[in-house]
Amino acid sequence: MQSQIIDALTKIVGQEYILTSPEDLYSYSYDATPGFQNLPEAVVRPANTEEVSKILALANTNKIPVYTRGSGTNLSAGTCPMQGGIVMVMTRLDKIIELDSANLVAVCEPGVIVGDLNTAAAKFGLICPPDPGTVKTATLGGTVSENAGGLRGLKYGVTKHYVMGMEVVLASGEVMNCGGKNVKDVSGYDMTKLFTGSEGTLGVITKLILKLVPAPEAKKSMMAVFKNLDDAGNSVSGIIAANIIPATLEIMDNATIKVAEEYSKVGLPLDAEAVLLIEVDGNPIVVEQEAEKVLNVLKANNAFSVQIAKTAAEVDKLWACRRAALPALNKLRTTTYCEDATVPRSMVPKFLRAVQDIAKRNNVQIGTFGHAGDGNMHPTIVCDIRDKVEMARVETAMDEMFKAAVDLGGTLSGEHGIGLGKLQWMEYQHGPVTINAMKAIKRALDPNLILNPGKLVGEC
Ligand SMILES: Cc1cc2nc3c(=O)[nH]c(=O)nc-3n(C[C@H](O)[C@H](O)[C@H](O)COP(=O)(O)OP(=O)(O)OC[C@H]3O[C@@H](n4cnc5c(N)ncnc54)[C@H](O)[C@@H]3O)c2cc1C
Numbered sequence: 001m002q003s004q005i006i007d008a009l010t011k012i013v014g015q016e017y018i019l020t021s022p023e024d025l026y027s028y029s030y031d032a033t034p035g036f037q038n039l040p041e042a043v044v045r046p047a048n049t050e051e052v053s054k055i056l057a058l059a060n061t062n063k064i065p066v067y068t069r070g071s072g073t074n075l076s077a078g079t080c081p082m083q084g085g086i087v088m089v090m091t092r093l094d095k096i097i098e099l100d101s102a103n104l105v106a107v108c109e110p111g112v113i114v115g116d117l118n119t120a121a122a123k124f125g126l127i128c129p130p131d132p133g134t135v136k137t138a139t140l141g142g143t144v145s146e147n148a149g150g151l152r153g154l155k156y157g158v159t160k161h162y163v164m165g166m167e168v169v170l171a172s173g174e175v176m177n178c179g180g181k182n183v184k185d186v187s188g189y190d191m192t193k194l195f196t197g198s199e200g201t202l203g204v205i206t207k208l209i210l211k212l213v214p215a216p217e218a219k220k221s222m223m224a225v226f227k228n229l230d231d232a233g234n235s236v237s238g239i240i241a242a243n244i245i246p247a248t249l250e251i252m253d254n255a256t257i258k259v260a261e262e263y264s265k266v267g268l269p270l271d272a273e274a275v276l277l278i279e280v281d282g283n284p285i286v287v288e289q290e291a292e293k294v295l296n297v298l299k300a301n302n303a304f305s306v307q308i309a310k311t312a313a314e315v316d317k318l319w320a321c322r323r324a325a326l327p328a329l330n331k332l333r334t335t336t337y338c339e340d341a342t343v344p345r346s347m348v349p350k351f352l353r354a355v356q357d358i359a360k361r362n363n364v365q366i367g368t369f370g371h372a373g374d375g376n377m378h379p380t381i382v383c384d385i386r387d388k389v390e391m392a393r394v395e396t397a398m399d400e401m402f403k404a405a406v407d408l409g410g411t412l413s414g415e416h417g418i419g420l421g422k423l424q425w426m427e428y429q430h431g432p433v434t435i436n437a438m439k440a441i442k443r444a445l446d447p448n449l450i451l452n453p454g455k456l457v458g459e460c
Contacts, residue, residue, distance in 0.1 A: 001041035001084075005062060009044055009086070012054045017092070019043040028069065028087045029080070034335050035385060036077035036420055040067065040087040047092050049167060049175060049206040056204065056450075057173030059086060065453050068200040070111065070142030073134045075338055076419025078146065078199050083453055090141050093206060096120050103181045104212045105164060110141025110205045117210070126212040129156035132415070133326070141205050147197030149415035154373035155247045155281075156213070158415065160196045167207035168195055171446040181209060194441070199417050200452040202445045216247070216281035220291040221315045224276045224303040225269055229253070231302045232274035233349030236372045238297040239278070240345070244290050248279040249373030253352050255359075256325050256367035256380075263328035266321045272304065274352075276372065277322050325369040326380065332365065333382040339398070341405035342414030345375040354404040355379045362397040364390075376414035377405075403428060418456045426458070 010018050019025070020042050030037040046052045059066045065085030072079050081087050093109035096117060100107070101124045106117055115135040117128050131150035132138055138148070144166070149158040165179025178191035195202055226232040236249060252260060252275045261268040268275060276298075280290040291308065298306050309315040330336045343351045352368055355377075359366040370377035379401055383394050402412050402425045412422045412429055427435050438457045442449070449460055 001064070005058070005064065006042060008058055009042055009055065012051050012058070013044050013046055017045040017047070019045075028089070031069075031072035031074055031077065031079045033075050033077040033080065033419070033421060034337060036080040036082065038080060038082045038084065040081035041084050043087045043089060045089045045092050049169060052088070052169045052204055052206055053173045053175055055086070055088060056169055056171055059450050060171050060173060060448055063448050064450060066204075066450050067452055068141075068145075068204050070139030070145075071113075071134070071137045073138050074142060074146055074417060074419065075340075076146075076199070076413070076417040076421045078417060078419040078452070078455065080420070082420065085450075088204070090139060090204075093141075097207070099124060100181070101126065105181050106210045106212055108140055108208050108210060110139060110144070110208060112140045114138050114140060114143055121212050122215065124212075125215050127215045128162055128210055128212055130159040130162060140208055140210070144196055144205060144208060145198060145200050146417045147415070149371070149374075149376060151248045151250065151371065153371055153376065153415070154249055155245045160193060162211045163192055163196045163208065164211050165192055165209035166195060166205050168203035168205055170203050171448065171451050175206075176203070179209060197417070199419060199456045201442060201456045202451065204451075218284040218287045219247070219279055219281040219315075220287050220308065221277070221279045221318050222291065222294065222306060222308045223318045223321075224278070224298045224306045225272045226274045226276070226302070227272060227304050228302065229273040229349050229352060232276055232372075235276060235298050235301040235303065236348060237346055238301055239294055240373070242293050242297055244280065244293055246278050246290075246294070246373060247281040248277065248371075250277040250322050250370065251275070251348065251352075251372035252322070252325055252369040253356070253367065255356075255365075256329065256369045259328040259332060259367060260321050260324040263331065264321050264324035266317055266324075268321055269304070275321070277318060322369070325367070326378075329367045329380045329382055333384055335383050335385040337381040337383070337394070337398070338416075339379050339381070339401070340370075340376060340414045340416040341379060341402055341410060341412060342374075342376045343405055343408045343410035345373060347408040347410065348372050348375055348377065351377060351405060351408055351410070354408075355401055358397050358400045358404065362393045362400070364393050364397040366397070371414075374414070375410065399425075420455055423456075423458050
């Protein structure tokens with residue numbers, strides 16, 4: 001990068017907030033996604049919208065790629081600076097500007113950590129429900145840009161259901177506002193939705209208006225063990241058919257049960273084909289009634305055993321095995337690909353069986369867990385990225401797995417986004433007409449293609 005560009009960036013953010021040493025550049029060359037890494041030429045940490053605007057105007061004039069970064073926990077290489085350029089870290093914009101309990105909204109800067117917003121909202125008896133596994137580290141800007149989900153997606157929806165408005169800096173450096181505090185707002189194209197889930201490819205979010213909801217008064221958690229995968233699948237459909245929408249309805253397959261038990265020792269039977277973890281929440285009387293109905297559905301579908309947590313410690317123990325799923329799989333090998341292929345919920349057993357067949361056929365180790373209630377599965381491939389022969393088999397397995405999800409009426413990504421990792425299957429899911437429309441939007445908003453180039457829609 002030319003020295004006059006570094007000088008101009010230094011003038012914008014101040015000497016303390018520009019990083020150019022090899023160690024610092026290395027630290028921002030990768031994120032939580034395995035397999036993608038490249039050195040940026042500079043890392044900047046702006047303090048406010050004005051600085052973001054000046055950085056983008058400078059980059060746009062000089063056609064320098066800009067990779068916006070929150071905490072770097074995404075799983076689709078969304079912040080990896082694959083064409084060098086500038087990594088722009090948003091964590092200094094970390095103010096909760098307003099908690100408006102009359103309108104049930106929070107106005108926040110994008111660097112606020114998801115969990116910190118919930119801690120602040122709890123003082124008003126409110127929550128902002130999207131809860132990725134990284135609530136304690138992920139920023140709101142990254143979470144909105146990935147349209148992240150989490151365990152509570154079935155009942156409460158995902159991030160896009162809570163974004164009411166935002167301030168965005170466009171590639172040109174111009175500042176745009178869209179949406180607001182209005183519950184009803186059909187004034188023009190829904191620009192707020194367009195930027196939500198756009199993975200830093202269309203603009204940089206500098207302010208967010210987020211919807212809050214009252215926190216549930218009561219919760220009840222239970223775990224059901226099944227000897228047969230179809231019985232677990234039928235239980236999921238049966239619970240929904242009984243007009244119950246649990247806050248959480250999670251599944252783990254046999255491969256995951258085995259490693260989670262080894263890791264957490266909570267007493268899971270190793271021969272079970274599936275475990276369901278269910279939480280209902282809301283008004284205390286309704287919670288009791290719903291828990292009873294769920295129990296009946298589980299029994300009617302041959303649950304081998306059902307445990308209902310009676311104390312806080314028991315609740316913790318039940319969820320410990322679900323929390324153990326990813327770390328337990330992580331521990332098996334050096335490289336973990338936690339994918340998020342998603343299918344309509346009635347297709348979950350078929351998809352799980354397809355993944356098991358794909359694993360066997362390609363001699364690849366895959367454990368699957370996920371959000372059975374909304375069909376969002378996490379087939380997790382554990383392998384060694386340094387072993388080229390094994391990686392060729394992993395690539396074939398991934399190809400078959402994503403195509404299987406799409407063929408079942410599903411999608412490549414329920415919550416982790418596309419970034420670079422799933423780019424090659426985008427046309428298989430969407431077809432050329434939709435892909436061309438997406439590329440036209442990208443070119444209209446970012447004509448010099450400086451924002452996260454090559455990601456989500458690929459080269460334009
Ligand atoms: C162990 C683990 C568990 C996870 N569990 C879940 C889960 O349950 N559900 C789920 O959905 N995800 C999950 N994730 C993925 C990830 O944590 C979420 O996507 C998270 O919300 C990303 O936030 P971040 O601040 O780390 O964003 P980053 O990784 O920094 O950025 C994500 C994307 O957003 C863009 N971006 C960041 N800030 C801005 C901004 N201000 N304006 C414009 N673009 C921006 C970046 O360019 C990038 O494309 C998990 C990840 C890990 C490692």
